[in-house]
Amino acid sequence: MNLPPLVQSFVxxxxxxxxxxxxxRTVGQxxxxxxxxxxxxxxxxxxxxxxxxxxxxxxxxRELQAWNLVLLRHIPDDRRDYYxxxxxxxxxxxxxxxxxxKREIDPTLSVxxxxxxxxxxxDADRHAQARLAEMHEMIESLTSWYDDVxxxxxxxxxxxxxxxxxxxxxxxxxxxxxxxxRPRKEPLKTLPETEEGGG
Amino acid sequence: MNLPPLVQSFVxxxxxxxxxxxxxRTVGQxxxxxxxxxxxxxxxxxxxxxxxxxxxxxxxxRELQAWNLVLLRHIPDDRRDYYxxxxxxxxxxxxxxxxxxKREIDPTLSVxxxxxxxxxxxDADRHAQARLAEMHEMIESLTSWYDDVxxxxxxxxxxxxxxxxxxxxxxxxxxxxxxxxRPRKEPLKTLPETEEGGG
DNA sequence: CTGAAATTTCAGAAACTTCTGAAATGACGA
DNA sequence: TCGTCATTTCAGAAGTTTCTGAAATTTCAG
Numbered sequence: 001m002n003l004p005p006l007v008q009s010f011v012x013x014x015x016x017x018x019x020x021x022x023x024x025r026t027v028g029q030x031x032x033x034x035x036x037x038x039x040x041x042x043x044x045x046x047x048x049x050x051x052x053x054x055x056x057x058x059x060x061x062r063e064l065q066a067w068n069l070v071l072l073r074h075i076p077d078d079r080r081d082y083y084x085x086x087x088x089x090x091x092x093x094x095x096x097x098x099x100x101x102k103r104e105i106d107p108t109l110s111v112x113x114x115x116x117x118x119x120x121x122x123d124a125d126r127h128a129q130a131r132l133a134e135m136h137e138m139i140e141s142l143t144s145w146y147d148d149v150x151x152x153x154x155x156x157x158x159x160x161x162x163x164x165x166x167x168x169x170x171x172x173x174x175x176x177x178x179x180x181x182r183p184r185k186e187p188l189k190t191l192p193e194t195e196e197g198g199g
Numbered sequence: 200m201n202l203p204p205l206v207q208s209f210v211x212x213x214x215x216x217x218x219x220x221x222x223x224r225t226v227g228q229x230x231x232x233x234x235x236x237x238x239x240x241x242x243x244x245x246x247x248x249x250x251x252x253x254x255x256x257x258x259x260x261r262e263l264q265a266w267n268l269v270l271l272r273h274i275p276d277d278r279r280d281y282y283x284x285x286x287x288x289x290x291x292x293x294x295x296x297x298x299x300x301k302r303e304i305d306p307t308l309s310v311x312x313x314x315x316x317x318x319x320x321x322d323a324d325r326h327a328q329a330r331l332a333e334m335h336e337m338i339e340s341l342t343s344w345y346d347d348v349x350x351x352x353x354x355x356x357x358x359x360x361x362x363x364x365x366x367x368x369x370x371x372x373x374x375x376x377x378x379x380x381r382p383r384k385e386p387l388k389t390l391p392e393t394e395e396g397g398g
Numbered sequence: 399c400t401g402a403a404a405t406t407t408c409a410g411a412a413a414c415t416t417c418t419g420a421a422a423t424g425a426c427g428a
Numbered sequence: 429t430c431g432t433c434a435t436t437t438c439a440g441a442a443g444t445t446t447c448t449g450a451a452a453t454t455t456c457a458g
Binding site: 108120148 | 203205206208209212213216219220221234235237288289292302303306307310314317319320321323324326327328330331333334336337340341343344346347348350351355357358359360361362363364365366367
Binding site: 278 | 433434435436437438
């Protein structure tokens with residue numbers, strides 16, 4: 001591997017993390033390299049920079065394409081494919097969230113739905129289904145929130161994030177004024193630990 | 200494996216998904232089994248139910264404990280350890296989010312911080328650092344939102360979720376009245392696709 | 399068409415992970 | 429203390445993934 005030290009540390013770290021993120025070391029390294037590279041790179045250059053075989057690069061780029069994490073670029077009078085990453089980090093986040101949902105959540109959601117449609121044979125089945133229903137309901141809440149939020153323009157998404165839990169102040173107001181959600185049993189307490197006055 | 204068909208399908212599915220979630224098949228299966236089981240189970244019963252070795256169960260339970268995903272129970276006059284999962288799915292979600300953050304986000308955040316402190320040697324370094332800074336900033340926004348939201352009681356968290364992107368209506372109001380965030384360049388458009396009148 | 403350059407595929411080697419049975423350790427009552 | 433039962437550890441077998449170099453395929457200018 002022949003890279004400036006700073007880039008190399010970053011690339012090696014992404015390689016190590018790759019496993020935890022559901023891709024292998026090479027895929028992580030290539031992604032990191034493309035992310036910091038000022039220009040798109042071709043397969044040969046990647047293989048060279050990371051000191052790995054050309055065929056490994058080819059397979060790993062395929063995987064990155066399956067994840068929608070790389071873009072193909074072309075340079076006039078050059079037949080080679082050049083690769084790069086989207087440069088907007090927020091776009092990268094969206095792509096990543098979408099892909100992980102597709103791989104980690106959707107299959108489970110569809111299995112849960114299928115199993116909940118089955119007619120229970122006995123009490124054990126009934127208990128199991130009740131548990132599956134709880135899980136199903138939670139995942140539905142999350143994915144419908146996600147489907148809603150992902151439509152936001154980046155600027156609004158950032159505003160929403162920086163608001164954080166302070167949104168619940170609006171929720172309290174909403175509770176009182178419009179009676180959205182169920183009426184509260186206890187009197188509303190002021191929230192713990194939301195001191196800095198963003199609003 | 201000797202389980203009722205419905206439970207078996209669920210257990211097998213979690214086993215398959217395990218790999219995608221950063222644990223192995225056995226860990227996923229054990230978790231699923233404990234999740235649907237009406238009573239806590241001991242290691243022997245788990246090994247029996249899943250048709251795997253006793254020692255494999257022991258190692259996998261260790262891993263589940265490292266993830267804080269199982270609880271230890273004791274039954275009077277029985278020396279064995281019995282295991283179960285928390286039964287509140289929202290608590291499970293919190294634990295999972297926390298653990299994944301710890302494993303998948305925090306190490307990267309600390310590498311980014313470290314690399315951003317280094318003095319760049321040349322333009323390539325300066326460019327790389329600028330890219331790392333963008334990534335760092337995004338991750339910081341996300342984790343600080345997360346730190347804020349995880350303090351919410353479950354009831355409020357659910358209310359926040361069901362509000363989804365409608366929160367941005369408040370953001371618009373906030374924009375106008377309190378000038379939180381930067382002033383808008385374009386006139387505000389009504390949002391596409393947020394019809395059903397929750398508020 | 400032909401041939402040179404780029405890319406992909408694929409069988410098997412290397413590396414790594416998972417799983418097991420046997421042995422070691424620990425916990426408890428007598 | 430001992431014996432019994434439960435649990436953990438661990439070396440290596442079994443299984444899986446990753447990576448390579450060689451061969452096959454694709455692409456395109458001439």
